[in-house]
Amino acid sequence: MSRENSLVTAQWVEDNLDTDGVVIVEVDEDTTAYDKGHIRGAIKLDWTTDLQDQVRRDFVNKAQFEALLSERGVSNDDTVVLYGGNNNWFAAYAYWYFKLYGHSDVKLLDGGRKKWELDSRELTDELPTREKTSYVASEQDSSIRAFRDEVVAAIGTQNLVDVRSPDEYAGRLLAPAHLPQEQAQRAGHIPTSVNVPWSKNANDDGTFKSDDELTALYDEVGFDTEKDTIALCRIGERSSLTWFVLTELLGRKNVKNYDGSWTEYGSLVGVPVALGDEPGTADA
Amino acid sequence: MCGATEGGLSLDGVNVAKEAVIQGQVLRGGASGGEPVANAYVRLLDRTGEFTAEVPTSASGHFRFFAGDGEWTLRTLAPKAEPVDTRVVAATGSVAEVQVLVGA
Numbered sequence: 001m002s003r004e005n006s007l008v009t010a011q012w013v014e015d016n017l018d019t020d021g022v023v024i025v026e027v028d029e030d031t032t033a034y035d036k037g038h039i040r041g042a043i044k045l046d047w048t049t050d051l052q053d054q055v056r057r058d059f060v061n062k063a064q065f066e067a068l069l070s071e072r073g074v075s076n077d078d079t080v081v082l083y084g085g086n087n088n089w090f091a092a093y094a095y096w097y098f099k100l101y102g103h104s105d106v107k108l109l110d111g112g113r114k115k116w117e118l119d120s121r122e123l124t125d126e127l128p129t130r131e132k133t134s135y136v137a138s139e140q141d142s143s144i145r146a147f148r149d150e151v152v153a154a155i156g157t158q159n160l161v162d163v164r165s166p167d168e169y170a171g172r173l174l175a176p177a178h179l180p181q182e183q184a185q186r187a188g189h190i191p192t193s194v195n196v197p198w199s200k201n202a203n204d205d206g207t208f209k210s211d212d213e214l215t216a217l218y219d220e221v222g223f224d225t226e227k228d229t230i231a232l233c234r235i236g237e238r239s240s241l242t243w244f245v246l247t248e249l250l251g252r253k254n255v256k257n258y259d260g261s262w263t264e265y266g267s268l269v270g271v272p273v274a275l276g277d278e279p280g281t282a283d284a
Numbered sequence: 285m286c287g288a289t290e291g292g293l294s295l296d297g298v299n300v301a302k303e304a305v306i307q308g309q310v311l312r313g314g315a316s317g318g319e320p321v322a323n324a325y326v327r328l329l330d331r332t333g334e335f336t337a338e339v340p341t342s343a344s345g346h347f348r349f350f351a352g353d354g355e356w357t358l359r360t361l362a363p364k365a366e367p368v369d370t371r372v373v374a375a376t377g378s379v380a381e382v383q384v385l386v387g388a
Contacts, residue, residue, distance in 0.1 A: 034338075085340060115341075117323050120363045165336040165351060177328050177337035177349045180298045199335030202329070204361060 003211065007047055007247040008081055008107045008117050012027050016081075023074050023130075026113070027051075027094040027238070028084045037123035039083065039116065047237075048089050051097060058082035059259075065137045073130025076103070083109035083116065087206040089198075092241035096257055096277050102133065102138025102147060108244065111206040118205055144243070146230045148264055151190065152271055156274075156282025159229040160193035161221075163242045164262065168234065169195040171275040175234060185266030188273040190232070191280035193219045198238040201245045214245055225252065232258040232265070293310060298350075304374040307348035308381055310341050311362055314387025324362035331355050343374030350375075362386045 008016075016022050017040055023073065024042040026034045029172075032046040043053060050068055053060055053179030074080065081096060084091035098106045109116070117123070131139055154160055173188035189195070200217055202208055209217075223229070229246060231239035239251040243257040258265075265271065274280030310319035310326065326347045327338045331354060339347045349356075351374040358370040365386040376378050 030340075070302065088339065114325055114361075117340075118325070118361060118363050143374070165330065166332065166334050167330055167336060171337070172352050175350075176350045178339045180303060180336075180350050181352070182302055184311060197334060 002251065003208075003249055006107055007110050007208065009110055010119055012189045013039065013081060013109050013116075014121060021075075021078055022081060023078045024081045024109075025074075025091075025092045025094065026084055027082060028113070029086050029090050033085050033113070035125070035211075037125055038144055040122065040124045040126065041128045042083075043074075043128060045072070045094060047093065053250065054065060059097065059100075059140075062101065062137045062139060064236070066135050069135035069137075070133050073133055074135055075133045076136060077105070079105045079107065081107045081109055083112045085113045085243070086237075087114060087199075087202055088112035088236040089241055092141040092244045093237040096144065096240040096243055098139050102141060110208060114206040142248070143254070144256055146232075146258040148260050148268065151230055151232070151255070151258050151260075151265065152268075154228075154230050155190060155272065156192045157227070159223050159227050161223075161229060161231045161239075161242060162189050162193040162195050162262075163198040163231060163239050164189075164195070165197050166195060166277065168262075170277050176238075183263075185250070185263055186273055187266070188263075188275045190265060191272045191274040192282055193232070193274075194279055195241070195277075196221055198233065198241050198271075201242065204263075208249065210243065211249060214250055218246070218250070218254075228256070230256045232256050232261040234262045235259070236261045242246070275281075300379070301377050302305065303315070304326045304351045304353055305348060305379040306321050306351050306356060306372055306382065307346065307379060308358075308360070308383055310345045310362065310386060311383045312362065312386050318385060318388075324360055324384075324386065327359040327361070327383070329357040329359055333357065349374075358382060358384060360372050360384045360386060 026042045029047045079116045082091040169189045174183040231242045233239040246252040247257045310324040324341045328336045351388040360368045
């Protein structure tokens, strides 16, 4: 993979608003953002209702995903361009999710909604209409999704990268600071996980840093390229962005996203937890 | 708690006594006030300058963070304006009110 295959600029999107076979999709943490204004022609996916099972704590299954995309008018051979607020956190999550179900041509709008707005580009509240399709998804690609037992087994043996802010990693905050801090789970991080905040991948305007800067970022923290990597954050959306950088921009192999992330790990009984700014040791 | 519900996120159900709230409004230009900026982005940076959170401003230019005790920096990005950094101190159980002025 490479930047050319997985990332498009705001200008490219503006130039392709009416191109057949290009479907623009907005996914936001604030699920009302789309309703206030979105890129012309863009459809909305709601990560809380469309992409999550409403009973179990899990994703929608293959049949539900197929029904969702068919109903929204997305075809298997469409180029899906994702964007959203929060520096594309949830758009990156959706990108990873589309890859999980085998969609071949997915791209992120570099800088997301923020870059689009800071460029003073047009937003509309007009709702697009798309013909229904018959979307066929693949089985989930288990090579990019980590579950808790793998994560516990990875302590001290694999690259564990915790992409939350330094204060969340150290246990001084329990959630990103735009959310209330009262949470049920314990604070801290998985012992031996290194802290590379997602934000170090991006410029202030939300666009990704250059490949050279990104390579240096992961070299600095001593990433062992011979080892498999698991990325995590609080609920798996910021770590999707880091998964995107490692897998799609830098072409690293064997990188998984742990979508259970800290809300699951920090609630597990009997697992080790490290506090403070240092990774800690496997026998903590 | 005048103005406590003005930010982007409702305080309904939030135990404010246990939160270190930083909130305020982004205004554009003008020594005597200025216009609220609805499409600005406010970034919360920790004491080392590292990103901690970011919110877009509401229709009335308001924003809110739930930080921790200590010193923080707000970096405000708005269309057609230079970024503005504002230092702020937060403490649990109180609301730090900040007004940010960006270039005209």
